[in-house]
Amino acid sequence: MPSLIDFRRRIRSVKNTQQITKAMKMVSAAKLRRAQERVIAARPYAARMREMLANLSQAAQSDERASESAWLAQREPKNIDLVLVTSDKGLAGAFNSNLIKASQRFIAEHPGAKISLTLVGRKGRDFYKRRNAEIVGEYVNILAKPTYADAAGVAKEIIRRYRAGETDAVYVINNDFKSVMTQTLSVMQLLPVNLEAPAGATAAPAATLDYIYEQSPLDMLEQLMPRYVEVAIFRSMLETGAAEHAARMTAMDSASSNAKDVIEALTLYMNRVRQAAITKEIIEVVSGAAAAG
């Protein structure tokens, strides 16, 4: 049977762990607030961009040079680029493993296509590094505080590949930040642009409007598309960053309460052992006295 001192040691060790998990929870909560603000600040731009793009691509269809544009072409997806956005650090529950599983599922669902990976975040990078996968780009340590320039850097190679016809479709897998408790896994088709507007969007009625175009719609589309890709990647980075903090906060919260349960159980057991020892001693004293008397 473990002695009292062993129990005390274990309880102290669990308490230390609990302190760390509690601290991590607080840190994540603070970081989450900032990340959340950034996500919310970035959302209007992405939404406006989408609406504008819907209008433009409609107008550009009527351009006689439309068929030459790489952006509007629908190619058979033989080569697919997959952008996987994961976090750089662990200790966030099933956050990264869900993302990686989703990416593996995606690969399994597209057996005919050659899939090239662009990996943002250390966890996804480490996972695919050890496997036989085609990696065209890897970006670590940029998720802590993603800037637009970082996103543009990631997008640059993707844009080049798509334009040059090296890839026929681009998908992004990331976690969207919904609330502190929930993150939703999102698998989004980035290119070719799928402009079936999400439910409730206002883009559809505006599409028939007759704009004055300062530049030809197609030329503007050529300018707008790279921006669109950058913004989409920027947004998925921000969303994942916020979702990561939310996931870590939840994970650390449950770790702290687990530690509390363990401490309680250990304390109870320790007290039983202590009482058993005392009882035993009393019995010894009493029986010793009885024998002497």
Next chain:
Amino acid sequence: MADTLLFQLVSPERLLVETQVTEVQIPAREGYIGVLPGHAPLLSELKAGGVLTYRAADGVQKVVAVYGGFVEVLGDRVRVLADSAENREEIDVTAAQKALVQATQDMNNMQGGAADPAVAMDEAMRAQARVDAASAKV
């Protein structure tokens, strides 16, 4: 017809301005566009670096430096999607002037092939826009 427009200026990182205005001057790629209430629907690219001014509904004129992007005028609403933008109040004038001098030098030293012409040009335009915005009369 409404006598004000809703003016929204967004950059990828944040929403800079959302207010009712009576007039907006936009640095489009092919020259400045003045937008008053009742303007026809319009889509245009922005200049790589320019100064945007707007007169808020309370008559106060404000200046923003914008670097590239797009503008959409639709109904009683003007939306500017800038690649990046800075309010006049946020611009560090001395830093901007320094950047302008540096960028101009880079452009002049281009013969040596030291700098990428497009990048240098871009930098110069940005710096110029910041200085212009900071020194614009309000």
